[in-house]
Amino acid sequence: MAFEPKVAGKWHAARSGRDIAAELFLTDDGDVAVRDAQTGAILVRSARSDLLISRRVGSVPRRIGFSDDSVFVCRDNDGVDRLLADVVGRGSRWLVEIERFRPRLIVLVAAVVLLAVGVYRFAVPLLVEVAVLATPEIVPELMSKGALASLDETAFSESTLPEQRRARIATDFLELAALTPRGASRFDLQFRSGGSIGPNAFALPNGTIVVTDELVDLAGSDDELVLGVLGHEIGHVEHDHSLRQLYRAAGVVGLIMVIGGDVGSGVQDLLVQGSALLALSYSRRQERDADRYSVEIMARAGRDPAAIARFFELMRARFGDAGNGAILTTHPATGERIEETRRYAAEIARSGGVDPSN
Amino acid sequence: MNETAPIREHGDADQAMRREPFVFTGTAREYFGIWLVNVLLTILTLGIYSAWAKVRRMRFFHGSTRLGDASFEYHAKPGQILLGRIIALALIAAYNLALYFAPGFSIVLVIGFFLALPYLVMRGLRFRARVTSYRNVRFDFEGGYWGALLAYVAGGVLTWGTLGVLAPVASRWIWSYTLGNLTYGGRPIDCDPRLEKLFGQWWLPAILFGGGGVLFLAGSLAFGYLYGSQLSDLVGGGGGVGTLTAGVLALIYVGFLPLILLYVVVGLLYHAGSRNVAVSETVIDGRHALASTLGRWRYVWISLSNLVATVLSLGLLRPWAAVRMARYLAACTALDTVGALDSYIDTITDEGAAVGAEYMDVEGLDFGF
Numbered sequence: 001m002a003f004e005p006k007v008a009g010k011w012h013a014a015r016s017g018r019d020i021a022a023e024l025f026l027t028d029d030g031d032v033a034v035r036d037a038q039t040g041a042i043l044v045r046s047a048r049s050d051l052l053i054s055r056r057v058g059s060v061p062r063r064i065g066f067s068d069d070s071v072f073v074c075r076d077n078d079g080v081d082r083l084l085a086d087v088v089g090r091g092s093r094w095l096v097e098i099e100r101f102r103p104r105l106i107v108l109v110a111a112v113v114l115l116a117v118g119v120y121r122f123a124v125p126l127l128v129e130v131a132v133l134a135t136p137e138i139v140p141e142l143m144s145k146g147a148l149a150s151l152d153e154t155a156f157s158e159s160t161l162p163e164q165r166r167a168r169i170a171t172d173f174l175e176l177a178a179l180t181p182r183g184a185s186r187f188d189l190q191f192r193s194g195g196s197i198g199p200n201a202f203a204l205p206n207g208t209i210v211v212t213d214e215l216v217d218l219a220g221s222d223d224e225l226v227l228g229v230l231g232h233e234i235g236h237v238e239h240d241h242s243l244r245q246l247y248r249a250a251g252v253v254g255l256i257m258v259i260g261g262d263v264g265s266g267v268q269d270l271l272v273q274g275s276a277l278l279a280l281s282y283s284r285r286q287e288r289d290a291d292r293y294s295v296e297i298m299a300r301a302g303r304d305p306a307a308i309a310r311f312f313e314l315m316r317a318r319f320g321d322a323g324n325g326a327i328l329t330t331h332p333a334t335g336e337r338i339e340e341t342r343r344y345a346a347e348i349a350r351s352g353g354v355d356p357s358n
Numbered sequence: 359m360n361e362t363a364p365i366r367e368h369g370d371a372d373q374a375m376r377r378e379p380f381v382f383t384g385t386a387r388e389y390f391g392i393w394l395v396n397v398l399l400t401i402l403t404l405g406i407y408s409a410w411a412k413v414r415r416m417r418f419f420h421g422s423t424r425l426g427d428a429s430f431e432y433h434a435k436p437g438q439i440l441l442g443r444i445i446a447l448a449l450i451a452a453y454n455l456a457l458y459f460a461p462g463f464s465i466v467l468v469i470g471f472f473l474a475l476p477y478l479v480m481r482g483l484r485f486r487a488r489v490t491s492y493r494n495v496r497f498d499f500e501g502g503y504w505g506a507l508l509a510y511v512a513g514g515v516l517t518w519g520t521l522g523v524l525a526p527v528a529s530r531w532i533w534s535y536t537l538g539n540l541t542y543g544g545r546p547i548d549c550d551p552r553l554e555k556l557f558g559q560w561w562l563p564a565i566l567f568g569g570g571g572v573l574f575l576a577g578s579l580a581f582g583y584l585y586g587s588q589l590s591d592l593v594g595g596g597g598g599v600g601t602l603t604a605g606v607l608a609l610i611y612v613g614f615l616p617l618i619l620l621y622v623v624v625g626l627l628y629h630a631g632s633r634n635v636a637v638s639e640t641v642i643d644g645r646h647a648l649a650s651t652l653g654r655w656r657y658v659w660i661s662l663s664n665l666v667a668t669v670l671s672l673g674l675l676r677p678w679a680a681v682r683m684a685r686y687l688a689a690c691t692a693l694d695t696v697g698a699l700d701s702y703i704d705t706i707t708d709e710g711a712a713v714g715a716e717y718m719d720v721e722g723l724d725f726g727f
Contacts, residue, residue, distance in 0.1 A: 012493070012494040015494070015495070015703050015704035015705075016494060016495075016703060016704075017492075017493040017494055017495040017543060017699070017700045017701060017702040017703065017704075018493075018700040018701065019428070019493065019494070019700065054417075055414075055417075057392065057414050057417045057418050057421065058384065058388040058389065058392060058418050058421075058422070059383070059384075059388060059422075060417055060418060060420075060421025060422060060429065061421060061429050061431075063431065071494055073428075073494075095395065098391070098395055099391035099392050099394075099395050100391055101387040101388065101390055101391050105390070105391060105394060108394050108395065108398055109394065109674065111398060112394065112397050112398050112401070113672075115398070115401045115402070116401065119401060142459045142460075143458065143459060146458065146459050146460060146462075149462065150462075250451075254405075254447075266622075266661070266664075266665040266668075267665060267668050267669060267673070267676070270665075270669065
């Protein structure tokens with residue numbers, strides 16, 4: 001043969017650190033062999049199918065393993081691809097080709113940006129919905145038991161409200177809960193003395209709703225106001241807000257961890273912190289949803305749909321207006337919530353679906 | 359194991375010490391394509407490709423690092439990495455769920471976690487060593503459970519418990535555990551950074567942090583004194599848990615930002631200094647001595663400017679930043695050798711599982727070699 005294709009490199013005997021300048025070439029019967037570059041002695045010879053050829057990555061040296069565990073290493077990646085074209089995997093060559101630094105990479109950049117935004121905007125919410133549907137009942141049950149137990153241990157003590165006041169609120173509450181799709185039996189109202197938590201109410205994902213004595217006291221004799229707050233909490237339960245928030249946080253962090261395989265640890269930390277900020281905006285949206293829910297369900301129960309707005313006004317009078325909807329808050333600004341709930345209550349009254357004065 | 363002995367005598371003709379620098383030959387152009395395709399395919403495959411992506415990334419960085427006339431090589435297989443990743447993520451998820459659902463057992467869980475951590479670290483370091491080779495000869499890691507417990511759990515408690523005053527003691531444990539337990543071709547690698555040298559790298563960052571902390575405290579007290587009433591209007595009003603959280607968050611994000619920046623700078627300074635000390639006291643097979651000559655401030659500058667560039671470019675400058683750092687680290691590392699580097703024989707037969715390594719990866723525990 002006048003022209004004999006070959007690739008220059010180095011050869012290591014099995015397990016040896018020592019290398020010999022060598023050439024890789026094809027024998028006449030189609031095998032692959034390595035010979036000493038100086039003496040021409042054949043060092044190893046194998047059938048093509050027995051070779052272990054490392055995939056090409058950039059200009060990293062190629063490694064070709066023979067069946068006797070000896071290795072031929074060379075920097076001439078193109079030479080190896082030419083010589084062993086039929087053994088080198090197609091897939092890896094396609095990969096190497098698109099990885100090359102060419103103007104067309106801009107298209108890939110655009111694709112990555114679009115996909116990243118798409119995943120965040122659509123895939124994460126979708127996965128959250130699927131996860132919420134797939135969650136067995138026992139999960140919110142366990143979550144709620146655990147949360148209430150640890151709150152009882154750290155902050156709460158037994159309620160000191162008069163028995164008949166509690167009974168009155170509980171009856172009204174069940175009436176309200178009976179209007180939800182899941183029915184009154186799935187809800188459970190608990191009274192606690194709030195301690196350091198103060199006037200507050202919150203919903204646990206299994207339908208347990210806790211209201212503190214301080215909140216009931218704050219309402220004075222206005223039971224309907226308390227009921228408006230409870231309607232808000234029923235909204236949280238009905239919309240599975242806790243589960244959603246949990247899954248969403250897990251999804252976003254998972255996204256950052258998996259896709260950001262190599263963004264550097266500093267950027268990864270920044271992303272996690274940034275996603276915490278975004279989670280707050282998500283939380284504010286949930287609060288608005290729950291406010292609307294309270295207005296709707298109160299209207300359907302034939303009570304004042306704007307009762308919750310009265311609660312916000314009380315809170316504002318007592319503690320002042322905070323935050324103005326700044327990006328660092330879990331709840332929207334109080335003033336904004338008052339306006340929005342009043343507006344929505346009026347809208348419902350006008351549309352005549354339910355007559356609140358009735 | 360000692361088959362090396364006769365070959366070594368033969369190879370020792372040249373006894374003069376010479377310095378072999380590490381060189382990083384990869385370019386940002388080259389890595390940009392690899393990185394971008396990695397990200398794209400990872401998204402398209404919902405994360406499954408991340409194992410293949412990691413192998414390509416590691417092969418690029420190992421393969422582009424040269425010492426003498428040969429490069430390092432990375433041998434992990436994507437299947438191993440994927441399995442390791444799945445198990446590591448399942449463990450982390452199970453742990454967090456258990457903490458969430460059974461808060462009563464949280465103490466038991468946390469103790470269990472700290473007892474399991476050394477085992478994961480040990481297995482992770484072993485996997486990483488065994489999938490790394492130089493001149494066809496693989497590294498190995500022979501550290502045990504107790505060494506990892508001392509370095510990572512006891513060292514962490516010591517560092518935080520003394521507010522960083524005894525950090526050099528912990529660094530000494532960590533470096534001698536991670537580097538000193540490596541072997542190459544069955545021959546030992548020793549690393550015994552001296553405590554007084556580590557303290558020599560510690561006082562500058564310590565003074566900076568202490569001084570900065572005092573300044574910050576004085577500044578915020580003065581600020582609080584002058585603007586306290588407006589601040590409490592802004593933060594404390596409104597009532598309810600939501601606004602309280604908002605106030606705390608605002609303080610953390612805005613108020614502590616300079617302090618966090620200072621902490622990062624000081625941490626980088628100390629990391630560079632302790633790397634210099636530890637790597638320079640590392641000897642391979644009793645005769646090849648490593649040397650590290652990072653400029654501490656230069657290291658801080660490269661780290662921070664890399665971070666800023668990456669963020670401002672929405673990640674697109676990350677390949678450039680990663681290559682820039684790899685270049686600098688390699689350029690500041692060298693091996694003073696006596697005799698030949700090629701007289702070693704590979705002794706590794708089994709790589710083990712990748713769970714520990716992937717756990718370290720996911721949790722961001724990183725030990726550059």
